[in-house]
Amino acid sequence: MTVEVPTYLDGNAAAGVLREIFAVDITAAIGRCAGCGQTGVFAETRVYLDAPGLVARCQGCDEVLLRVVTTPADTYLDLRGLTYLRVPNPA
Amino acid sequence: MERTAIRRRLTWQAGTVTEVRAETASARTVVLDVPDWPGHLAGQHLDVRLTAPDGYQASRSYSIASAWSGSGTGPGIGTTVELTVEQVPGGEVSPYLVDVIRPGDPLEVRGPVGGWFVWKPEQEGPIQLIGGGSGVVPLMAMLRAHAAAASTTPARLLYSVRRPEAVIYVSDLKELAASDDIEVTFAYTREAPPGEQRAPARIDAGLLASVTFQPEDAPTTYVCGPTPFVETVADLLVAAGHDPARIRTERFG
Ligand SMILES: Cc1cc2nc3c(=O)[nH]c(=O)nc-3n(C[C@H](O)[C@H](O)[C@H](O)COP(=O)(O)OP(=O)(O)OC[C@H]3O[C@@H](n4cnc5c(N)ncnc54)[C@H](O)[C@@H]3O)c2cc1C
Numbered sequence A: 001m002t003v004e005v006p007t008y009l010d011g012n013a014a015a016g017v018l019r020e021i022f023a024v025d026i027t028a029a030i031g032r033c034a035g036c037g038q039t040g041v042f043a044e045t046r047v048y049l050d051a052p053g054l055v056a057r058c059q060g061c062d063e064v065l066l067r068v069v070t071t072p073a074d075t076y077l078d079l080r081g082l083t084y085l086r087v088p089n090p091a
Numbered sequence B: 001m002e003r004t005a006i007r008r009r010l011t012w013q014a015g016t017v018t019e020v021r022a023e024t025a026s027a028r029t030v031v032l033d034v035p036d037w038p039g040h041l042a043g044q045h046l047d048v049r050l051t052a053p054d055g056y057q058a059s060r061s062y063s064i065a066s067a068w069s070g071s072g073t074g075p076g077i078g079t080t081v082e083l084t085v086e087q088v089p090g091g092e093v094s095p096y097l098v099d100v101i102r103p104g105d106p107l108e109v110r111g112p113v114g115g116w117f118v119w120k121p122e123q124e125g126p127i128q129l130i131g132g133g134s135g136v137v138p139l140m141a142m143l144r145a146h147a148a149a150a151s152t153t154p155a156r157l158l159y160s161v162r163r164p165e166a167v168i169y170v171s172d173l174k175e176l177a178a179s180d181d182i183e184v185t186f187a188y189t190r191e192a193p194p195g196e197q198r199a200p201a202r203i204d205a206g207l208l209a210s211v212t213f214q215p216e217d218a219p220t221t222y223v224c225g226p227t228p229f230v231e232t233v234a235d236l237l238v239a240a241g242h243d244p245a246r247i248r249t250e251r252f253g
């Protein structure tokens, strides 16, 4: 019936929220998915902004990699789906 | 010790609108002065936050249209940041930025952010830019950075747009296209200007094969626009043999 329009953005759309938490840019970091083991640039994950807060899912297996929920008092960061994030050190 | 070595959490900053320029009937360039702006790279974006009198807040991302800044000399240096916003009918934030905001108004921003969808003049290899609609904005920043750095890196822009009147930055693009190193192709999807050889159509494999760098040229390709546009173009590029690792995408929604 209706055309399936993707509802997701990419990791770039999470850059601002994540820069409030991390001192470095995460969009260019390499992450490893705890679900399927795929590694990739965080910018290539699928980001959903309409969930409560922000959810990033693996491009390969759709597993939740990271969630950020902001309340007036605190920010909750849930990194359950990432085995690691590899961030390049400044030269 | 060195205070500059302490990295602060990035947070919201107050900017002031200094100029509003019409680009098309529905797109405006908003020029901001952001006093503590640390400089930015071509392709980065910032977040804009609006607060209603009752405290309700809405934030959206907007690409930075002006060239790189922060060090050295040249355009884009200093505390000035340009955004170009296309009005989305019924939207919460874009109609405010396009229709309501005026010079002198305050605007809260958080940025610059994004370290992946960027082009730096020292980067090697040709650059292929493919934009749909307002997806041309960060690509324009890259072309401006290319010009500001007097780069001789070959660059091509393929810009998908509904009709001639909807082309953003038309005069700037024509000027840039006069340079030996930059080629600009417009792909009209609904209505083509008189004299245009290609009938209105979406970007397809044939067009990509004839106007973009080929896989053996090993370009870095930047694709930006509405999510369905980005998906389609990225799939066509991979099917044509481009290395997915050299394709960078930015989805606008
Ligand atoms: C990293 C990034 C950079 C961006 N840079 C720019 C930019 O430089 N210029 C620019 O104009 N926009 C840009 N966008 C899109 C922008 O953030 C907003 O999504 C857009 O302005 C619509 O916001 P709104 O509040 O007006 O509409 P909303 O209230 O969010 O949405 C209203 C309706 O419009 C639809 N809609 C939402 N976004 C879009 C869209 N982009 N195109 C078509 N329909 C849409 C929705 O499905 C909804 O039905 C960027 C987005 C991202 C993630």
Ligand SMILES: [Zn+2]
Binding pocket: A033, A034, A035, A036, A037, A038, A058, A059, A060, A061, A062, A063
């Ligand atoms: Zn996975």
